[in-house]
Amino acid sequence: MRLSDLGEFELIDLITHHQPDAHGRLLKGIGDDCAVIDGGGNSATLITVDTMVEGVHFSLETSTPEGLGAKLLAVNLSDIAAMGGTPTEVFLAISASPDSDATIIERMVGGLQTSGARFGVQLAGGDTTATDGPLVLSLTAVGACPVDEVVYRSGAVPGDAVYVTGTPGDSAAGLAVSKGVDGVTPAYREMLLRRHLRPEPRVEAGRDLSTRKVASSMIDVSDGLGGDLRHICRASGVDMVIDPDRLPISEALGAFCDTSGQNPIDMVLGGGEDYELAFTTCKHNFAVEASFECRLSYIGTVTEGVGEVRIGTVGSSQRYEKKGFDHYSR
Ligand SMILES: [Mg+2]
Structure with missing residues (x-):
């Protein structure tokens, strides 16, 4: 084969x-x-x-x-x-x-x-x-x-809150911009390109979350937030319900989507190469959120389940179908 x-x-x-x-x-x-x-x-x-x-x-x-x-x-x-x-x-x-x-x-x-x-x-x-x-x-x-x-992918439990650092989706927009998709202002264009070409690893944030024992599970967002969250769900034997209204969308990504016709939610969930951190925590509304070194967004909840990411609200959600980036798919 x-x-x-x-x-x-x-x-x-x-x-x-x-x-x-x-x-x-x-x-x-x-x-x-x-x-x-x-x-x-x-x-x-x-x-x-x-x-x-x-x-x-x-x-x-x-x-x-x-x-x-x-x-x-x-x-x-x-x-x-x-x-x-x-x-x-x-x-x-x-x-x-x-x-x-x-x-x-x-x-x-x-x-x-x-x-x-x-x-x-x-x-x-x-x-x-x-x-x-x-x-x-x-x-x-x-x-x-x-x-x-050490924070593993397998530690998420029902009731945990789901968070993500930064603004995923920017890198995928930056890739599109680098390939010639145009229409955004030079400042947004530069910001998106930088996010694609020069990602900043969240080393300090990762250390902070582990030393303060905040994160119950964690993964870096390399293949698309939705697919990467699914890795946590499978490793932990849980589901997640991600609220699309809570997903962080940068101004630059919003402007890119306005001009390109792309759906910003799809870009945030399905873009790749963001190198942000997604994690779960039982310490919802924890004080660290305000004092954190980078933007933190509460995006959803861990529920009992079989390893699926669901989009919507608890009680009214759809399974997230898109797979993470696959190097061998054509
Ligand atoms: Mg990784």
């Missing part, structure tokens, strides 16, 4: 099918934003890997090499943030054509290191290989977190 017939998540099922449950030092294996490894005492190591492929995830016509390096880092740090961890080291694997411009690689790594310095993250190793294909950048990030502060 071809991968395009199977689908990305079914492929992951195929890989994990024969995998025994995590045991020994491995506290959490496949199935969350990071693997969690017991470091002794109350310490845990978090590890995640992400790959970016030229022509699939980036184009050097729309992003600078420095920006590309910063985004590669952000994508990985976002997964560490989603577990409540502090990122520490990264490892970079580069597959590049012998004809590639070395300056581009140097500038990309420079961008990664400059951004890494802001987060106290060091480039600690990696690998380089030649390829005839497109430029492939794979980054492995390592982080640290006290064992009792």
